[in-house]
Amino acid sequence: MNYSVIVEVTLRPGIADPEGATIERALPALGFTGVRAVRAGKLFRFDVEAASSDEALANAQALAERLLSNPVIEDATARLEGEVQ
Amino acid sequence: MNYSVIVEVTLRPGIADPEGATIERALPALGFTGVRAVRAGKLFRFDVEAASSDEALANAQALAERLLSNPVIEDATARLEGEVQ
Numbered sequence: 001m002n003y004s005v006i007v008e009v010t011l012r013p014g015i016a017d018p019e020g021a022t023i024e025r026a027l028p029a030l031g032f033t034g035v036r037a038v039r040a041g042k043l044f045r046f047d048v049e050a051a052s053s054d055e056a057l058a059n060a061q062a063l064a065e066r067l068l069s070n071p072v073i074e075d076a077t078a079r080l081e082g083e084v085q
Numbered sequence: 086m087n088y089s090v091i092v093e094v095t096l097r098p099g100i101a102d103p104e105g106a107t108i109e110r111a112l113p114a115l116g117f118t119g120v121r122a123v124r125a126g127k128l129f130r131f132d133v134e135a136a137s138s139d140e141a142l143a144n145a146q147a148l149a150e151r152l153l154s155n156p157v158i159e160d161a162t163a164r165l166e167g168e169v170q
Contacts, residue, residue: 002121008128023129023153032148034134036087041128043093044108049119063117068108 002047003056004081007064010041015073044068047084056080087132088141089166092149095126100158129153132169141165 011017019040027035044064050056057080064076096102104125112120129149135141142165149161 010128010130020129020131024131027148027152030152032144032152034144035148036132036134038129038131041130043095043126043128044105044123045095045126046105046109046123047121049121059117059119063112063120067112067115067117 001051001053001056002049002084003053004084005046005048005056005060005078006081007044007046007060007068007076007078008041009044009064009069009074009076011039012073012075041074042068045081053080053083086136086138086141087134087169088138089169090131090133090141090145090163091166092129092131092145092153092161092163093126094129094149094154094159094161096124097158097160126159127153130166138165138168 017039020038024035024038048056048059050059057078060078064078065071069076102124105123109123133141133144135144142163145163149163150156154161
């Protein structure tokens with residue numbers, strides 16, 4: 001079976017986020033007020049071949065932690081989106 | 086009220102994704118097989134001040150389409166994560 005997986009990689013709380021801070025500073029001049037605490041991260045979407053949804057999610061989580069994120073400064077979370085043909 | 090919002094920015098279908106393709110090519114050598122169709126994107130998380138959840142979502146979607154994505158090659162989707170104090 002193939003499972004569609006989404007991995008979210010976000011900076012850990014307390015780690016400086018220059019990209020998010022820059023966006024936040026720019027917003028008022030561009031007409032958007034009341035936006036705070038902007039944090040930027042990465043998103044990956046892929047298909048995993050596995051015998052079960054549990055195995056697919058475990059593989060995706062391992063891949064996310066080992067290869068798609070830097071565990072010193074980032075958190076990685078995998079979630080199943082569904083089955084694909 | 087403050088609402089926590091997540092914006093996902095992904096490449097439109099058919100747009101070349103060199104980052105995703107590079108990850109996909111590297112995975113077998115790193116011990117992960119059966120992973121296909123890797124697509125890389127961006128994730129933003131922020132708080133929006135608005136009178137209602139509908140207004141917060143509309144503001145976030147406008148911001149996502151106008152400032153956080155390139156509408157020629159990317160899709161942007163905002164979703165509410167919940168209320169924050």
